[in-house]
Amino acid sequence: MKTRTLRADERLPLYQRLREEIQARISSGEWKPDTPIPTEAELAREYGVAVGTVRKAVDTLVNDGLLQRNQGRGTFVRRPDFESSFLRFFRQTNAAGERTVPEGQVIERRIAVPPGYVSDALDLPPQAETIHLKRIRRIEGIPTLCEDIWLPYSRFQALAEIPLQSFGNLLYPFYEHECGQLIAAAKESLRVSCADRQTATALEITVGSPVVIIDRIAQGYDHTPLEYRRSRGGASTFHYQIDIS
Template sequence: MPRPAPAPAACGFAPISPDAAGAPLYRAVKRALLQAIESGRCPAGAALPSEAELAAAFGVSIGTLRHATDDLVAEHILVRRQGRGTFVAVHNADRFMFQFFHVERGDGLRQAPQVELVAYERVRMEEEPAQALGLRTGEPAIQIDNRLLLQGRAVIHDRLTLPALLFKGLTEKRFRERASTIYHLYQTEFGITVTRASERTRAVIADRQAVRMLGVAPGAAVMQVRRTALSFGDKPVEYRVSTINTAHHEYVQLLSRPA
């Protein structure tokens, strides 16, 4: 089992000054932690210094420090491990299934999909992904088509559009031979951490591509999910259109209300 990355010396943190606008002090601590993680000073998998060390580095109370880290744990930026400390969260299969994969069989069976790479192309950004990513139409992009199988059945067709400038050096070989999930690849090889995603869903009629990818009948109703993956500061880093055959599977979201 790989050992976690060592904790940086307080990740270079400095005392926090009270916000002139009177915002709670824990929010400034949270911003400082996010900046350290985003910059790579506290990389994915790194153990944070102890609460006492962090509180001393920031010049705040343990309670203020804990309020900030509680928020980041709830947002899946940090993870606590009993008896070991607090770590910068790493994208892995468990996190993918918990936070980003929402399709399960109608009887509630939930399993990780088998992913087949169908196509990998260098293209020019089309209008829809360009708008979602805050870019201009025609900018260089990487377009990836995956087919996802559940219980041996083709259920999902994913089309990913990535800004080529964000993913310099990404090749079909690197993508195909990734060690874990796609978001783990982004995080470990490109320093891009997907923190959350914005999704829109609608019912559409299966087109020729859905017929070919999923084996559905022409004109059948399928579900379409349009996802913009966001990194720190809600920066869009990936646009994904998922077409789902819901004949035997459902899209399931666990909702929670803020405390």
């Protein structure tokens, strides 16, 4: 096996250079979510480093949530469960009272320069275009969330021509399949506001009704921001619970 060269800054510790190399191979799609990476011994031979160096690099990626060790099976590229975010915050139940994930429908798509706060969050240059999606999420036909989603056009241009009905209920696997863009992590912030006319119409509530707004910045495995999402839901469905021990 030909030994690979670590390309990261030589001033960095060896394990950190290896960490960035592993992360880059995940980000490129060479190692996909839910699949195992090579063993520590195999990576040590491939890069010509000690097994301890590999273990330290892998440990940092496990701690960051990019990798997951499965006892007896190996170390896998982790696919985060983003849907659990909304289940933490909203009482999303059907008529029988069962917790459920809402069905999503993209109702509008356009190519546009986003608001400044979105450009800043996505680290885009001025006037850079995005694909802007409007999406409604329903439970048994009742709208529970309305969403505005912005994606950098340079990375997601394949979505510009896809029929709206082809967008899946879960968007992140759809991004991966259609554009090769893998979402690895996200940061969310939450606030309470009042429904404007557009939000009230989408959620079938009264203008001025309280709504909860969740802003999400989703990142790739290399920490590149890939999506800005603003989700709004009626405050009457909002629920927050935390266990403290």
